[in-house]
Each structure stands twice: as structure tokens, then as C-alpha cells.
Amino acid sequence: xxxxxxxxxxxxxxxxxxxxxxxxxxxxxxxxxxxxxxxxxxxxxxxxxxxxxxxxxxxxxxxxxxxxxxxxxxxxxxxxxxxxxxxxxxxxxxxxxxxxxxxxxxxxxxxxxxxxxxxxxxxxxxxxxxxxxxxxxxxxxxxxxxxxxxxxxxxxxxxxxxxxxxxxxxxxxxxxxxxxxxxxxxxxxxxxxxxxxxxxxxxxxxxxxxxxxxxxxxxxxxxxxxxxxxxxxxxxxxxxxxxxxxxxxxxxxxxxxxxxxxxxxxxxxxxxxxxxxxxxxxxxxxxxxxxxxxxxxxxxxxxxxxxxxxxxxxxxxxxxxxxxxxxxxxxxxxxxxxxxxxxxxxxxxxxxxxxxxxxxxxxxxxxxxxxxxxxxxxxxxxxxxxxxxxxxxxxxxxxxxxxxxxxxxxxxxxxxxxxxxxxxxxxxxxxxxxxxxxxxxxxxxxxxxxxxxxxxxxxxxxxxxxxxxxxxxxxxxxxxxxxxxxxxxxxxxxxxxxxxxxxxxxxxxxxxxxxxxxxxxxxxxxxxxxxxxxxxxxxxxxxxxxxxxxxxxxxxxxxxxxxxxxxxxxxxxxxxxxxxxx
Amino acid sequence: xxxxxxxxxxxxxxxxxxxxxxxxxxxxxxxxxxxxxxxxxxxxxxxxxxxxxxxxxxxxxxxxxxxxxxxxxxxxxxxxxxxxxxxxxxxxxxxxxxxxxxxxxxxxxxxxxxxxxxxxxxxxxxxxxxxxxxxxxxxxxxxxxxxxxxxxxxxxxxxxxxxxxxxxxxxxxxxxxxxxxxxxxxxxxxxxxxxxxxxxxxxxxxxxxxxxxxxxxxxxxxxxxxxxxxxxxxxxxxxxxxxxxxxxxxxxxxxxxxxxxxxxxxxxxxxxx
Numbered sequence: 001x002x003x004x005x006x007x008x009x010x011x012x013x014x015x016x017x018x019x020x021x022x023x024x025x026x027x028x029x030x031x032x033x034x035x036x037x038x039x040x041x042x043x044x045x046x047x048x049x050x051x052x053x054x055x056x057x058x059x060x061x062x063x064x065x066x067x068x069x070x071x072x073x074x075x076x077x078x079x080x081x082x083x084x085x086x087x088x089x090x091x092x093x094x095x096x097x098x099x100x101x102x103x104x105x106x107x108x109x110x111x112x113x114x115x116x117x118x119x120x121x122x123x124x125x126x127x128x129x130x131x132x133x134x135x136x137x138x139x140x141x142x143x144x145x146x147x148x149x150x151x152x153x154x155x156x157x158x159x160x161x162x163x164x165x166x167x168x169x170x171x172x173x174x175x176x177x178x179x180x181x182x183x184x185x186x187x188x189x190x191x192x193x194x195x196x197x198x199x200x201x202x203x204x205x206x207x208x209x210x211x212x213x214x215x216x217x218x219x220x221x222x223x224x225x226x227x228x229x230x231x232x233x234x235x236x237x238x239x240x241x242x243x244x245x246x247x248x249x250x251x252x253x254x255x256x257x258x259x260x261x262x263x264x265x266x267x268x269x270x271x272x273x274x275x276x277x278x279x280x281x282x283x284x285x286x287x288x289x290x291x292x293x294x295x296x297x298x299x300x301x302x303x304x305x306x307x308x309x310x311x312x313x314x315x316x317x318x319x320x321x322x323x324x325x326x327x328x329x330x331x332x333x334x335x336x337x338x339x340x341x342x343x344x345x346x347x348x349x350x351x352x353x354x355x356x357x358x359x360x361x362x363x364x365x366x367x368x369x370x371x372x373x374x375x376x377x378x379x380x381x382x383x384x385x386x387x388x389x390x391x392x393x394x395x396x397x398x399x400x401x402x403x404x405x406x407x408x409x410x411x412x413x414x415x416x417x418x419x420x421x422x423x424x425x426x427x428x429x430x431x432x433x434x435x436x437x438x439x440x441x442x443x444x445x446x447x448x449x450x451x452x453x454x455x456x457x458x459x460x461x462x463x464x465x466x467x468x469x470x471x472x473x474x475x476x477x478x479x480x481x482x483x484x485x486x487x488x489x490x491x492x493x494x495x496x497x498x499x500x501x502x503x504x505x506x507x508x509x510x511x512x513x514x515x516x517x518x519x520x521x522x523x524x525x526x527x528x529x530x531x532x533x534x535x536x537x538x539x540x541x542x543x544x545x546x547x548x549x550x551x552x553x554x555x556x557x558x559x560x561x562x563x564x565x566x567x568x569x570x571x572x573x574x575x576x577x578x579x580x581x582x
Numbered sequence: 583x584x585x586x587x588x589x590x591x592x593x594x595x596x597x598x599x600x601x602x603x604x605x606x607x608x609x610x611x612x613x614x615x616x617x618x619x620x621x622x623x624x625x626x627x628x629x630x631x632x633x634x635x636x637x638x639x640x641x642x643x644x645x646x647x648x649x650x651x652x653x654x655x656x657x658x659x660x661x662x663x664x665x666x667x668x669x670x671x672x673x674x675x676x677x678x679x680x681x682x683x684x685x686x687x688x689x690x691x692x693x694x695x696x697x698x699x700x701x702x703x704x705x706x707x708x709x710x711x712x713x714x715x716x717x718x719x720x721x722x723x724x725x726x727x728x729x730x731x732x733x734x735x736x737x738x739x740x741x742x743x744x745x746x747x748x749x750x751x752x753x754x755x756x757x758x759x760x761x762x763x764x765x766x767x768x769x770x771x772x773x774x775x776x777x778x779x780x781x782x783x784x785x786x787x788x789x790x791x792x793x794x795x796x797x798x799x800x801x802x803x804x805x806x807x808x809x810x811x812x813x814x815x816x817x818x819x820x821x822x823x824x825x826x827x828x829x830x831x832x833x834x835x836x837x838x839x840x841x842x843x844x845x846x847x848x849x850x851x852x853x854x855x
Contacts, residue, residue: 118646121644121645122642429707429711432707433702433703433823434710434718434820437643437650440643444644445643454718455716461708463716552644552645552646555643555644558646559643560651561650561651561653561654564707582584
């Protein structure tokens with residue numbers, strides 16, 4: 001009796017983007033010709049692309065055309081974006097109200113989390129497959145979005161579209177701006193692995209080219225004169241920089257004119273390669289003493305503060321001199337800043353106050369530097385009293401300059417990049433009885449396949465287990481050719497779609513935490529599914545999905561009888577301190 | 583005061599309060615000539631049933647029935663409370679019939695196994711963390727075999743290269759049985775390093791009879807003895823943490839069966855009131 005089933009090895013573009021769930025129509029050759037005849041695609045040098053990755057195939061397989069009607073919602077604020085959009089014709093409206101008062105807050109139309117019902121959850125106990133790593137035949141899974149009160153749904157081919165029911169009322173009530181034909185939007189979230197920053201809906205009938213971020217990245221890589229990349233930098237400065245700066249408390253009240261001046265004067269600085277996971281893996285292999293030596297300094301302790309450093313993406317380490325070395329005293333994540341307290345104090349005393357700590361880039365880091373004179377003029381000059389950050393002791397509201405956590409543990413967490421995790425699995429070994437209830441619960445929740453092992457780096461009593469951290473900047477996604485590993489639009493969890501995973505293992509190789517495992521897949525009879533060409537078993541990537549379909553949250557954490565296992569959001573030191581409190 | 587101490591004080595206070603109320607109510611009913619043995623008996627039986635449900639909760643790990651840690655806290659303090667209810671039920675006397683004695687012994691064994699399990703669950707994890715590498719229990723036999731093979735290789739190599747039998751004699755007489763399987767579990771459980779010291783002493787005492795190259799081999803063997811001892815330590819403590827549930831849970835089910843017979847007999851021959 002045969003113990004295996006042969007199928008062709010899955011490859012990139014086996015399932016083109018236009019055939020993914022809810023795609024309205026196919027991407028025909030005529031569509032590709034039409035796109036290739038439109039700027040900026042017509043200006044790209046098609047010969048500059050690799051033979052294995054031609055521009056035409058990228059457009060055919062990584063893009064799709066959306067035909068929208070008045071009010072159709074394209075993206076919603078807060079959703080995690082994996083695609084960018086180019087307006088082929090017509091225009092769209094971008095809502096620019098702040099989120100707490102804006103359209104999105106009142107008319108979300110968001111798909112509610114598709115959790116299993118209580119019965120479905122219980123039924124798993126007897127419905128799980130006996131054979132490990134069962135995979136059904138490839139097929140698309142379409143979710144039915146639920147509509148909010150003022151958001152309707154309509155059919156568009158295979159897709160169900162959400163639309164704003166009363167567009168004129170929305171235009172009257174909320175501030176919006178128009179983006180016209182020939183422009184991009186959504187590229188910052190797609191390329192930056194960040195949530196959408198605004199809700200966008202169609203302003204009349206229009207056609208959009210939606211492109212997967214993998215396709216956009218490939219086009220940018222082969223865009224020899226760098227026009228597309230420069231254009232995107234320009235767009236960020238034009239559209240998103242002021243919004244980004246206003247997230248800082250000391251710039252939130254700056255007038256529009258002053259903000260325009262501010263936008264002109266800020267500088268961008270980048271350290272490391274954004275599109276490569278290598279720095280993480282290389283740094284993770286180094287000893288603790290080598291970490292700081294290999295991290296480029298953004299600012300040095302004792303230097304004159306030439307500006308406020310705002311972290312746009314990546315990770316940075318705050319450290320101070322300690323005898324003949326440096327010790328870590330904190331870390332900064334995107335949206336956090338450093339330097340305002342020194343500048344404020346210097347402004348108050350009318351003398352230069354040097355940086356108290358050094359700031360270094362951990363792997364990739366992109367920062368916005370607001371020069372000191374600009375900060376003094378725009379943010380401090382208008383204040384009758386100094387902001388809270390100006391007092392010498394407290395940390396700035398958005399930075400973390402002090403911690404109650406043991407310094408060695410902090411060093412360990414930063415060196416190991418565990419601070420990236422939004423759901424890092426930390427096991428207190430002084431409480432853990434090694435009963436493996438967590439692993440069993442994980443297996444039951446995932447068709448009898450555990451998605452982590454109780455193993456991983458240990459510091460003192462804490463084990464940082466090899467379970468997906470659901471990183472704030474997931475480098476595992478960088479090389480995925482099909483977009484199978486992606487951020488869940490609803491909550492930003494990093495999940496893998498089995499239907500589009502081709503088993504290339506790029507994600508598993510890129511994950512610095514060994515949290516992604518390649519497994520040999522089987523059919524319903526337990527037979528290995530093998531490549532029909534060479535009979536080698538086909539593999540797929542698997543990882544923790546934080547039990548996104550199970551009501552009640554991660555099964556591992558709920559199953560731990562001794563409160564030893566926790567999933568911790570490491571981005572804020574306060575959360576870590578609270579979680580690790582005995 | 584840390585989070586767990588606060589929780590301990592809170593739960594302990596609730597337990598003490600409920601225990602005092604139970605004792606007062608029982609005394610009051612006793613004075614009023616109620617047959618409190620029925621009341622405390624049913625209460626005790628109900629509590630044991632609820633406590634036994636924790637094992638089912640563990641099987642239903644993915645069903646949202648509250649956290650296992652929350653259930654365990656309830657299990658611990660409700661389990662302690664059964665001690666009070668049991669003493670009220672037997673009126674602080676030793677039961678007089680054989681069946682009642684067996685039943686009381688089954689309760690005592692279940693209760694004590696719970697206490698021992700709790701003590702182990704609280705003290706062993708820290709000891710496991712402090713000594714040796716973190717290993718998965720199921721992998722320990724594999725590591726033990728690797729160690730044994732490594733040591734035997736060193737011993738055979740020495741025997742072939744040397745004209746004396748000092749190391750092979752030591753291995754045959756003192757180390758072979760040590761490396762054969764997990765050893766000294768009792769000593770590890772009571773946190774004694776006596777067997778380890780004895781073995782190291784036996785090795786030490788041979789050092790003066792060895793040539794230089796044999797001393798290097800002996801150093802290797804010494805390191806492996808220490809690693810084996812650490813693995814034995816992990817095996818003993820992790821094994822005990824797994825084994826005690828195989829005592830506590832069957833005892834609980836046995837107790838439940840005996841309790842049902844006891845209840846039926848009490849109702850049949852003592853009347854229901």
C-alpha cells in the first residue's frame with residue numbers, strides 16, 4: 001500500500017493574487033498591458049528585472065484590479081496592510097480626522113474576529129485528526145465580513161465589498177482629502193509592516209491596482225534609478241510625516257504653518273538594511289560583549305543633544321557607561337523618542353545639557369531627527385512651563401529610560417531581541433513543574449499538532465520559549481514569496497495561510513527565534529504528500545497563531561496551572577515589569 | 583509584598599473565614615439536635631466531586647472555562663477546607679467500622695498526597711532550575727545513553743593504551759551500575775549529594791595510581807559523572823512531579839467510589855434526615 005501521495009511542488013504564483021479569496025476578477029494579459037502602458041510602470045526598465053522575476057509576471061501574479069463604486073471602502077484605519085494601491089482611474093477619499101473622532105471610529109464595518117463557537121471548540125476534542133500535520137486539498141477560504149450600521153455590503157464578483165452608505169453626509173461631517181488618478185496610497189503600511197493610518201473609500205467609480213508588498217518590493221529592488229523609492233520617501237514627507245510628528249506630545253499643538261516648517265527641517269537617518277533579516281540573525285549569534293561594539297551609535301552619552309530622536313521603525317538600545325563597558329538601561333520602539341528631556345533642561349537652564357545615555361541601533365533602525373533649534377522654537381518656545389519630560393528625573397512620556405528589571409535580564413532581552421515580541425512566551429522556571437499541560441493544550445487547539453516546544457534560551461529563572469513572539473517588526477515576512485505569512489488584518493497577529501505556503505522555508509530561516517518549524521504534511525489517510533517529481537515529502541511552515549480562532553485567548557497560557565507561562569507584550573517596559581513581578 | 587503573597591493572604595483569609603463559619607454552623611446545628619453528620623457528609627462528598635472536576639478541566643484545556651491556574655487555586659483551598667469538613671464529619675473521632683476506617687484512610691491518603699504534591703510543585707521547580715541543564719523528561723534516557731557510550735569509549739581506549747587496569751577496574755566496580763540507568767532518586771529528592779560525593783571520592787582515590795594520560799581520561803570521566811548526576815537529579819524530580827498525580831488522581835476516584843457506598847449505606851441503614 002502506498003504511504004504517500006504525489007502532487008507538484010507548490011511554487012510562487014501557483015495561486016496568483018487575483019485568485020486569492022474575494023478577488024473580484026482575473027488579471028488578464030490585456031490588463032497587464034494596460035498597466036505597463038501607465039506611468040510609472042511604463043518608465044520602468046523591464047530588462048533590468050531578473051529572468052526568473054520579470055516585471056510582467058510580477059504584475060500578472062502579484063497585482064489585481066479592483067473596480068469600485070462610490071463609497072466602497074478600500075482600507076480602514078488600524079487594519080494591517082499587506083498591499084499597496086495605485087489609482088488607475090477615478091479618485092479616492094482619505095479620511096484625515098483623528099481616529100477617536102473620525103469616520104472609522106463610528107463607521108468601522110470591521111470584520112469581527114472569527115472565533116470558533118463553544119460547541120465548535122469542544123467538538124475539536126473528537127474532531128481533531130489522528131495523523132499529524134493533516135492538510136486538506138488546497139482551496140480558498142472566504143470570510144463573510146459583517147457590516148456596521150452605516151456601512152453596507154454589496155457583491156462584486158467573488159468579493160463582498162463594504163461601502164459607506166451615505167457618502168455626502170460623511171463628506172459633510174468629516175474632513176477628507178482626495179487622491180487622484182496616477183497616485184499611490186497604502187504603500188507606507190505595506191512596506192513598513194505597520195497598520196493603515198487612515199480610512200480610504202472610493203470617490204465615485206474608480207479602478208485601483210492593488211499590489212502585494214512582495215511585488216512592490218521586487219519592483220523597487222529592480223528600479224535602477226531608484227525613482228519609485230525616492231517617490232515613496234517623498235510621499236512620506238508630504239503625507240505622513242506631520243501626522244507622525246503630531247503623535248509626539250510636544251508637537252501635537254504645533255500650528256499647521258509651523259508643522260510645515262518642521263517637516264521641511266527634520267532629517268531622516270537609517271541604520272542597517274530594512275529588507276534583510278540577516279542583521280538580526282548575525283547579532284543574535286554574537287556574545288553579549290560584542291553587541292554594543294557592533295551596534296552603530298545614533299547618539300553618544302555626553303554628546304551635545306543636536307536634536308530629538310524619534311523612532312520611526314526598528315529597535316534602539318539605551319545604554320550608559322559602566323566601568324569599562326556599557327550597560328543596557330532601556331530600549332526604544334517605533335513611536336518612542338529620546339532627547340527631549342536633555343533639550344528641555346538645557347533650554348530651561350540656558351546651558352547645554354549633554355545626552356545622559358547612548359542610543360544605538362539594533363539591526364535596522366530608521367529615525368527622524370528634529371534639530372534642537374527647531375524643537376526650542378516650535379515646541380519649547382511657546383510653553384509657559386516645561387513639559388513633564390523636562391524635569392531631570394522622569395522619563396519622557398514615550399521613552400523608557402529607567403527600569404526595575406534586573407540589568408542582566410534587560411541586557412539578555414535586548415540582546416536576544418525578545419523586546420520585539422507583542423506576545424513573547426516567557427516561562428518562569430521557578431514555577432514551572434514541567435508538566436507540559438501548555439504543550440498539550442496547544443496541540444489540542446491545533447488539530448493535535450503543538451505549535452511550540454517548551455525549549456528556548458534561558459536567563460536565570462526565565463525561559464524565552466521557541467514560540468512565535470508576534471514581533472512588532474516581523475522579519476520572517478521579508479522573504480516570503482507568496483505572502484503566505486502575513487499580518488492578520490484584524491489584530492495584526494502574524495499567521496500563515498496553508499493554502500499559499502509553498503514550503504520554501506524562507507520564514508523559518510529568517511526567524512531569529514527559531515519559532516517557525518517546517519513540517520512534513522499528510523493527507524486525511526496519514527499518507528505523506530510528496531513532490532511528484534522527486535518523491536520528497538512536501539513541507540509547510542507552522543508556528544503559533546496565538547489561538548486566534550479559539551475563544552478565551554492562547555490555550556498555552558490558560559492551561560498553565562501555576563501561572564508560570566505568560567504571553568507578554570514586550571514593547572513597553574512597564575508591561576514587562578508588571579508581568580515578571582513575582 | 584509581591585503578587586503571589588497577596589494572593590496567598592487573600593485566599594488563606596477566605597479559607598479561614600469559611601472554615602470558622604462552617605464550624606460555628608455545625609456547632610449550632612448540633613446544639614439544636616440536628617444530625618449534622620448527614621449535612622457534613624453530603625457537603626464533603628460534593629466538595630470532593632467538585633475537586634475531582636479539575637482533572638476534567640485539564641482535559642478540556644481549550645474550552646473557555648477559566649484559567650487552569652484559577653482552578654488550581656480553588657482546588658488547593660477547597661481541598662484544604664475538606665480537611666475541616668472531614669474532621670467535623672467524623673466528630674474528631676477515629677471511625678469504628680472496618681469500612682469506615684478504609685474510607686477515612688482513603689480520604690487521608692488523598693488529602694496527604696495533595697499536600698505532598700503541592701509542596702513538590704512549589705519547591706521542585708526552583709531546584710530544577712538551579713541545577714544542571716534544562717532538559718525534557720522524555721529526552722533524559724537518550725542523554726543518559728549518550729553519556730554511557732562516551733564514558734565506555736574513554737574506558738576502552740584507556741584499557742587498550744595502558745598496561746594497567748586502574749580505570750577499567752574503577753569503571754566495572756563503581757561506575758558501570760551508576761551509568762546503567764537513573765540512580766539515587768531518593769537522595770536527589772531529599773536534596774542530598776552523598777552518592778555524588780562518594781563516587782567522586784572513589785575517583786579521587788585512584789588519581790595517585792594513574793599515569794598522566796590516564797589522568798586526562800579520568801578528568802573526562804569525572805565530568806561525565808557530574809553530568810550524569812545532574813541528569814539523575816532532573817530525572818528524579820521531574821519524575822516525582824509527574825508520578826504524584828498517578829497517586830493522587832486514582833486515590834480521588836477510589837475515594838469517590840467508597841464515598842458513594844458509604845452514603846448509600848448511611849441512607850439505607852440510618853434513614854435520611
